Amino acid sequence: MDRSLLRSKFRGSMLGxxxxxxxxxxxxxxxPRLVEEPPEFDGRYTDDTEMTIGVAESLVEVGGFDxxxxxxTFMRNYDPKRGYGPGPPAVFRLIELGERWDTAxxxxxxxxxxxxxxxxxxxxxxxxxxxxxxxxxxxxxxRSSLLTHAHPLGVEGAVIQAYAVAxxxxxxxxxxxxxxxxxxxxxxxxxxxYREALRDAxxxxxxxxxxxxxxxxxxxxxxxxxSVPTAVYCFAANAESFEKAxxxxxxxxxxxxxxxxxxxxxxxxxxGEDKIPVEWVKRLxxxxxxxxxxxxxxxxxxxxK
Ligand code: R7I
Ligand code: MG
Ligand code: MG
Numbered sequence: 405m406d407r408s409l410l411r412s413k414f415r416g417s418m419l420g421x422x423x424x425x426x427x428x429x430x431x432x433x434x435x436p437r438l439v440e441e442p443p444e445f446d447g448r449y450t451d452d453t454e455m456t457i458g459v460a461e462s463l464v465e466v467g468g469f470d471x472x473x474x475x476x477t478f479m480r481n482y483d484p485k486r487g488y489g490p491g492p493p494a495v496f497r498l499i500e501l502g503e504r505w506d507t508a509x510x511x512x513x514x515x516x517x518x519x520x521x522x523x524x525x526x527x528x529x530x531x532x533x534x535x536x537x538x539x540x541x542x543x544x545x546x547r548s549s550l551l552t553h554a555h556p557l558g559v560e561g562a563v564i565q566a567y568a569v570a571x572x573x574x575x576x577x578x579x580x581x582x583x584x585x586x587x588x589x590x591x592x593x594x595x596x597x598y599r600e601a602l603r604d605a606x607x608x609x610x611x612x613x614x615x616x617x618x619x620x621x622x623x624x625x626x627x628x629x630x631s632v633p634t635a636v637y638c639f640a641a642n643a644e645s646f647e648k649a650x651x652x653x654x655x656x657x658x659x660x661x662x663x664x665x666x667x668x669x670x671x672x673x674x675x676g677e678d679k680i681p682v683e684w685v686k687r688l689x690x691x692x693x694x695x696x697x698x699x700x701x702x703x704x705x706x707x708x709k
Contacts, residue, residue, distance in 0.1 A: 405574075410709060411702055412676035413573050417528050418460065418698040420646065420672020423664045423684045425525075426451040428654040428664030433489070436615055436624070436657035438467025443654060447619050447687035448702035451488040452665040453694070454481055455526035459548060460697040462574075463529055464704060469544045475505050475551045489626065490516040492552045509554045517554025521628040524561035525662045528669035531569025532701050538592070542564055552627070557669075558596040565666055567592050575640075580674075582609055582640035589636060601633035609641055615656060624658025631659050635666035639674070646671045646679045 429450050431443045458481045462474040479496045482488075491512055498508040512518050527545055534541035542563050549562035559573055567590055575585070583606055590602040604621050613621075623630030635653060642649035646668075653667035654660040672680060677695070686693050 407702075407706070409676065410573070410705075411699065412678060413673050413703045414698040415670050415677040415695045416646075416672035416675055416680060416686055417532055417569055417573070418672070418694050418701075419677060419680055419685055419688065420668035420670075421456050421528050421648070422449050422453045422668075422688045422691065423680060424650045424653060424664030424666070424668025425449045425661045426688055427650055427668075427684070428660035428662070429487075429494050431654055431657060432659060432661045434657045434660065437656060438618060439655045439657050439660065442651050445687060445688065447684070448665050449689055450661050451486040451487075451492070451522070452525040452662055454483060454486050455492070455522070456528055456669075457481065457694065457697065459526050460529040463533055464697065464700040467704060469547060471547055471551055472505050474548060474707070475499065478551070479602045482624060489518075489520050489522055490523055491520055495552050505551070509550060509552050512579070513555070517558060518552065519555035519561075519628055520553060520626055521558075521561055521631045521659065521662050521666075523551075523553035523558050524628050524632045525566040525665050527562045528569050528673070529567040529697075529701055530562075531669070532573065532673070532698070533705055534566075535570040535573040535705075541570055548696035557595060558628050559703060560593060560598055561632040564589060564593050564598055564636070565632050565669070568639070568670045569673045571644050572639070572670045573609075574696070575674055577643070580643055582643055584638070585640055591662055597629050598633060601629065602636070605633050605637040605640065608637060619656055619658070621690075623693070624656045624660075625662060626659045631663050632666065634664045636670065638663065638667040639670040643663040643671070647681055661671075
């Protein structure tokens with residue numbers, strides 16, 4: 405693939421995360437019937453994008469994955485006004501109190517770790533940097549998830565989201581089949597909960613299901629297994645347009661910023677930067693910096709070779 409196309413796809417995925425997040429932010433937690441109109445776009449992003457920035461910064465600064473560096477980057481960037489779930493800030497506090505950085509996340513939720521979607525929502529940079537190295541992608545997605553989300557279903561959500569971004573980078577829109585895409589994700593995933601949900605997603609696609617059915621089968625919740633397959637579906641069912649995919653994602657309500665961010669990351673990687681409405685990118689907070697991080701991830705990727 406030529407460099408300029410890759411650059412556009414990397415930028416599309418990073419900006420797509422921010423745009424989907426910002427679009428969903430005002431309607432996070434709303435019932436779907438309250439999101440019939442597209443929400444107003446003011447460009448303000450939430451924890452989803454803040455942590456995605458952290459993942460990208462750490463990968464770029466280190467030249468690859470370093471867990472301690474990444475969690476410290478999350479802590480350095482942490483802004484309590486960005487609407488974090490309770491898990492990550494609790495991990496940050498434990499570490500500040502002297503807990504080991506590599507085990508603190510396991511203390512959460514009665515010692516099982518979180519299965520929230522907080523690791524999946526920030527996985528795009530991992531999918532980009534390792535787009536053609538599936539084993540390395542899985543390893544880094546798992547380890548970067550474990551920093552805050554230790555439950556196997558929280559971890560696997562991040563793996564699937566990263567792999568979806570990777571597949572979208574590799575895909576040429578002129579020869580795309582959403583069923584193959586879902587099948588490939590299913591065969592990559594190692595948790596039956598996700599395999600089942602991805603098969604459901606394929607059925608919903610065949611049925612041309614309405615929103616109610618999509619929400620009742622796949623979910624729109626903050627749990628990784630009730631939002632990652634949903635985001636993947638939002639992309640697969642609306643692959644022809646970035647705008648359609650993210651508008652559909654946030655229209656499901658519930659964890660709208662996160663489903664928007666994840667669908668935006670996949671769709672942006674698929675279409676590239678130029679297919680994201682200019683007005684959205686113009687208004688997105690720190691858009692230039694986010695695009696710069698995408699460029700640096702690509703630079704790192706090409707240096708590896
Ligand atoms: O996953 P996390 O970072 O939250 C991300 C969400 C996104 O929607 C962001 O936009 C932001 O709004 O927050 O935060 P966590 O606290 O780790 O997980 C989110 C929630 O999932 C928790 O607060 C719990 O309600 C639920 N949850 C669990 N419930 C029971 N048992 C996560 N893990 C468990 C569990 O093991
Ligand atoms: Mg958020
Ligand atoms: Mg959210």
